[in-house]
Amino acid sequence: MVFSNLFVRLLPFLLSLLFSTTTKNLVNVNAFLSPPVLSPHLRKPSSSSSLITTTVPLFAIITSVDELEKDLTPSERSVTAVVRQASPSIAFVTSVWPGMASSTPTTRRRNNNNNNNNNRTPSGQSLGSGSGFVVSQDGYICTNFHVIERAYTLQKNAAMLESMLDQLAGNVTSLSPMSLLFTPDFVNVTKTFVESQLLPPLPQVYVRINSSTNYQQCRIVDVNTDLDLAVLKLSQHDTSTPTTTDTSPDDIKGNSLLPFIQFGSSSDLLVGQTVVAIGNPFGLDTTVTTGVVSANNREFRAGTARTPANTPIRNVIQTDASINPGNSGGPLLNLKGQVVGINTAIITTSGSSAGIGFAVPADQLSVKVQDIIRQDRQHSLATGQERGWLGVEIVRQPLAVGNGTTTSSTTHQSPLQRLQNWILMVHPDSPAAKAGLQALQFQPRFGTVQFGDAIVAVGGNTVDTFDQLANEWSSRVVGEQVAITVENARGERRVVYVVLGKQP
Known part of the structure; x- marks a missing residue:
């Protein structure tokens, strides 16, 4: 009241x-x-x-993305879903020559449009920039070779000169008359002085992932000039400086493993099919354009300093999705969010998009990229890095579960019938044990087996058989951070994050 x-x-x-x-x-x-x-x-x-x-x-x-998208057409929702999925993996790639003249006035004006100081391009003479995308959780990135060509060439020339000086120093110390006059210490000091005078600062390649705000230095792992392909590796994700194996899964998930994009198939693209291009034209981050596949099986002649203009790239995808300077190296995506090509060139009379762009097809690229990454990981093992240890034993043969009959379809099969790579044992205090992976458990009282987890993917790569799983682990090293997808007998999937340890 x-x-x-x-x-x-x-x-x-x-x-x-x-x-x-x-x-x-x-x-x-x-x-x-x-x-x-x-x-x-x-x-x-x-x-x-x-x-x-x-x-x-x-x-x-407005409380959610679903609320925003409710009035969109199905095709528009498909595109926005691809953008949300792929954008965190898109990279801005730039190379600079430290100690040289700074960028041109035009570039400076363009950089001044960015108000975030953390986003400024590293100082030095600009050697080129473009786009790229992350292809593995541990920091491998794809781009076009011509995006980093000048930096790559200067690095190679410097390495050749350094090798020549090493050979010269070795010859001087190996000649008996000269060895009396020039001691190894004297030769090394002289060599170091000559290198400091003759060798300028090495060009550096930097990458800014769109899910981050800072530039990160990376190294050029390898290139394939025939496909205008370069693979980079973020320095902070290099296994040459292993991460402590005590890192918690939450730290790995939150801070270290990178979102990445998977390759799809380019051989089944249809003319008229919708595609999405994401890149950094004119330095404008995460610019999205859409279009269709205008034609398949084009032949494009790239032509770089290392690839003569008469060397063709075959089966190139032609698209009318707007591609401008700076899009080079960015992905061309299907509506599943998979990379079907890498944008590489345009035909234009004005220097900007005229609706005729070209992308190197994913079917040619994916095999090369995986080979380069595998060889780089194996090189890490060969140069002193030990093979990474998860701490599990795997059932190597498919399980004989059920009535023994088989069907051509796995749609109605249970996980026990469908999956391989069941975990037989988890070693105590291993990375697998810390991540909570579950092994088979035999119940002698009842004469039954309680199934735990089966490994179905490593680092986003599906592993259906033991051979595929063994191949994935063959190049993993101590300190490497890996996401492992497992499925239990009830068909429930989850992702666990581990840092591979050293086998005791």
Whole structure:
């Protein structure tokens, strides 16, 4: 009764307050729409205005992506889903020559448009830039060779000169008359001095992943000039500096493993099929364009300093998705979010998109990329890195479960019938044990076996057989961070994150 009397007395005051702050509310709405232009009373709200501005937040109207997409057509939703899935894996790739003249005025003006100091291109003479995309969780990135060609060439020339100086120093110390005059220490000091005078600072390649805000240095793993392909590796993800095996799975998931894009098939692309190009044209991050496959099986003659102009790339995809300078090295995606090609060139008379772009097909690239990555991992093993240890024993043969009959389809098969690579044993205190992987358990009292987990993917790569699993582990090294997908007997899948250890 007391509360109702109080409300009746305050009602006229509240109504007058409501009408007196109508214009202020309009300003508040505009402030939400354009946050940098905040009105003074928003920065220091009075007790009366706070009654109005805090009761119905504007952002409460739209609560999810699903709400935003409800009025989109199915085709539009397909494109936005691809963009959400792939954008965190898109990279801006640039190479600079430290100690040389800075970038051109045009580039400087373009860089000045970016207000985030963390996003500034590393200092030095710009040697080229373009796009790329992450292809593995441990930091391997694909781009076009011509994007990093100048940096690659200068690095190779410097390596050749250094090798010549090493040979010269070796010859001087090996000649008996000269060895009396020049001791090895003297020769090494002289060689170091000559190198410092003759060898300029090495060009460096930097990458900024769109899910991050900082540039990261990377090394050029290898190139394939015939396909205009280069594979890079982020330095901070290199196994030459192994991560401690005590890293928790939450730390790995949150900070270290990178989102990546998988290769799809380019051989089944149809003319007229929708494709999406994502890249950094003119330095504009994560620019999305859409189009269709205009033609298949084109022949494009690339032509770089290391690839003569008469060397063709065959089976190239032609698309009308807008591709501009800076898109080179970025992915061409199907509506499943898979890479079907790497954007590499355009035909134009103006220097910008004319609706005729070309992408190197994924079927030619994926095998080369996997070979380069595998060889690089094996090189790490050969140069002192030990093979990584997960700490599990695997059942090597398919399980004979059920009535012994087989069908041509696995749709209705249980996980026990469908899966291989069941975990037989988990070693105590191993990375697998810390990640919570479950092994088979024999129940002697009942004469039954309780199934645990089966490994179905390693680092995003599906492993259907033991041979495929063994091949995935063959090049993994100590300290490497890996995401492992497992499935249990109930068909439930989960992803666990581990840092491979050293086998005891």
